[in-house]
Amino acid sequence: MPYNTWRTCSVLETRVFQKTIPLTQFAQAMRAHDHGFADRVRVFEDRLGQVDCRTLAVLAQAAYFCWFEQEYERDFLEVCRAIGSGVPTSLYLCGQVTPQRWTALHEYVVAVQRWLGDERPCPEVMDKMKVSLISQWLGEPAAAKSALAELFLHGFIHGLRYGTSLSVLSGDTEHAVEQLYDDYSSWYSRVMDGRPYGDREHGVAAEECKQRALHEMQTNEEDARELIDWILKDSQPACMHRYTRYQDIKLASIGALKWRGALPVADVPKDAACRYLDEGTAAVNAWLCDEPRSGDLAAALYEALGTPTETKRSIVRSCFLPSKDDLSTCFSAWLSEQAQEVGSLVGSCQR
Numbered sequence: 245m246p247y248n249t250w251r252t253c254s255v256l257e258t259r260v261f262q263k264t265i266p267l268t269q270f271a272q273a274m275r276a277h278d279h280g281f282a283d284r285v286r287v288f289e290d291r292l293g294q295v296d297c298r299t300l301a302v303l304a305q306a307a308y309f310c311w312f313e314q315e316y317e318r319d320f321l322e323v324c325r326a327i328g329s330g331v332p333t334s335l336y337l338c339g340q341v342t343p344q345r346w347t348a349l350h351e352y353v354v355a356v357q358r359w360l361g362d363e364r365p366c367p368e369v370m371d372k373m374k375v376s377l378i379s380q381w382l383g384e385p386a387a388a389k390s391a392l393a394e395l396f397l398h399g400f401i402h403g404l405r406y407g408t409s410l411s412v413l414s415g416d417t418e419h420a421v422e423q424l425y426d427d428y429s430s431w432y433s434r435v436m437d438g439r440p441y442g443d444r445e446h447g448v449a450a451e452e453c454k455q456r457a458l459h460e461m462q463t464n465e466e467d468a469r470e471l472i473d474w475i476l477k478d479s480q481p482a483c484m485h486r487y488t489r490y491q492d493i494k495l496a497s498i499g500a501l502k503w504r505g506a507l508p509v510a511d512v513p514k515d516a517a518c519r520y521l522d523e524g525t526a527a528v529n530a531w532l533c534d535e536p537r538s539g540d541l542a543a544a545l546y547e548a549l550g551t552p553t554e555t556k557r558s559i560v561r562s563c564f565l566p567s568k569d570d571l572s573t574c575f576s577a578w579l580s581e582q583a584q585e586v587g588s589l590v591g592s593c594q595r
Contacts, residue, residue: 262343262423263411265582267332268297270413271304273578280570281307288562292555299555301332301415306564308575310338311521314345314485320524324548327559332415339579340409341483343425349408349482350428351375352400352491356382356393361435369426381492381508383499388460388468392498394434394441395453396475400491401432401442408482409579450476461501471503486514528565532557 274281309323315336322333351370355378366375414420461468479490492508500506527542
């Protein structure tokens with residue numbers, strides 16, 4: 245089945261296949277277009293000789309691993325497996341999301357739409373507590389809040405439709421595990437008149453929401469403008485683990501009709517990521533030095549990396565652990581092109 249068509253699973257539900265993009269193809273593109281990555285490969289080859297396409301893919305998988313990605317734990321272990329085996333495995337790039345993340349992001353859409361008056365039940369696969377919590381943050385309905393909530397949906401849904409890719413980089417596209425994403429596009433329309441949120445022409449409708457909010461909050465225009473500016477401001481890509489925290493703050497602020505007028509209880513992803521980063525990096529550094537290290541995480545990483553060799557150590561030192569500041573973000577445009585071609589961007593799936 246082509247990847248750019250939604251697959252009907254039942255009367256109420258449609259789904260789309262996850263697209264697998266070859267890591268070898270990605271690596272070759274980055275070597276050609278990202279000077280920072282090309283320089284790292286050149287240094288590696290000066291020391292160990294010319295790389296084949298498989299080793300180049302492992303170097304790319306290690307180099308483009310991102311700590312801020314929601315799947316950082318999975319991807320960190322996958323990079324270690326790739327280094328240990330010499331065979332590329334899989335990686336979620338910035339902009340790519342798993343089916344589970346896709347559903348979690350749509351809890352925001354469903355929660356706000358239900359608060360605005362959509363009477364449909366919450367999809368069974370969603371976290372009902374999260375949906376209820378968002379409604380609590382928004383509080384009692386008010387004209388200004390409704391305008392701001394719609395403004396939020398315009399930007400949020402636009403990002404889901406045109407900035408999020410339902411794909412993954414894979415070292416073995418023929419035997420990749422098939423994954424399916426639920427289709428939540430029926431929640432992308434305004435309750436009152438059915439006009440779409442977040443389409444490519446959403447700027448005009450968003451401006452209408454902005455003007456309505458300013459009108460309803462004219463007694464405190466300064467607070468209104470600050471709140472609107474922050475709602476419209478981009479935070480992080482939806483794939484990043486802190487992205488949802490920014491959305492929580494936006495929605496709680498709408499409920500208070502003041503930017504950061506109410507703050508939800510802090511969640512744990514940032515602290516958890518920092519701990520994993522510290523422990524994971526320390527374990528890999530210890531592995532580099534042939535030093536034993538206790539703990540479940542270290543044991544898993546050591547097993548994935550296997551016996552240290554000069555090639556493995558060079559991959560870790562040249563591409564995995566160093567700062568990524570020299571790498572460009574050209575991969576984002578490349579991923580967008582790939583997604584448009586195969587229909588793994590949501591906007592291109594919804595014909």
